[in-house]
Amino acid sequence: MHALHIILLQSDRDLEPDEVFTLAGDAIESFQDEVFDWHAEGPGRWTQEYPAPISFRKSPDGFMSELRIIVERMKAERQDALEYLARQLGLEDGCTHETIGRALFGNIESLGEHALWSAIRYSQLMRGDYTPDSGFYDASQGSASIPIAEQVADQLLGETEDLYLVPLDPHFCNDSHWGMTVPAWGSLSPPGGLDPIGPVRRGSPKRPMDVPGSLDGGAFYWR
DSSP states (O other), X not given: OBBOEEEEEEESSOOOHHHHHHHHHXXXXXXXXXXXXXXXXXXXXXXXXXXXXXXXXXXXXXXXXXXXXXXXXXXXXXXXXXXXXXXXXXXXXXXXXXXXXXXXXXXXXXXXXXXXXXXXXXXXHHHTOOOTTXXXXXXXXXXXXXXXXXXXXXXXXXXXXXXXEEEEXXXXXXXXXXXXEETTTEEEOOOTTOOTTOSOXXXXXXXXXXXXXXXXXXXXXXX
């Protein structure tokens, strides 16, 4: 299974596309065999949609438009994960975080494996861990937290510095790379019968969104 992940890079000089792709691959190299098993050198399956990295200096409007799409996508991903966790706990849609917290931590020892795995997945997204579900990684911050677009745009760049949004095509193996390491609970792989990417159709955007400028409604894809 492949996913489109966008890497935010900062460079001290203007770079050729091949150089940017190499730096993006280097930025996530430490996650190989933990989050993904290999990745294409560049956008891979998404070459048609993302033929090159997006430069802030060369295309500030395009850069910010894509970054805002990424932000909305990440918010939707976290909401999906929260709703999925609530369903695993037997709660109604729209319940509060407090209700989920009481159901989760008041019965932690008796939780089924589906509910426990869903809780780990949600906590990792909220914590900004880089996982297959992240879809985004800020290399300069070392985090997959939701970026604040205005703060990114307001960074003070030197005369030759630039920011890039870089598409990469990592590959994920269901059997060996959906384990999620959490210090308190150890490593847990998705239980049998559970789709590791949750209630989402493969080969389509994880959640269609009518966002102007978005590629077919979503910035992150599984193929």
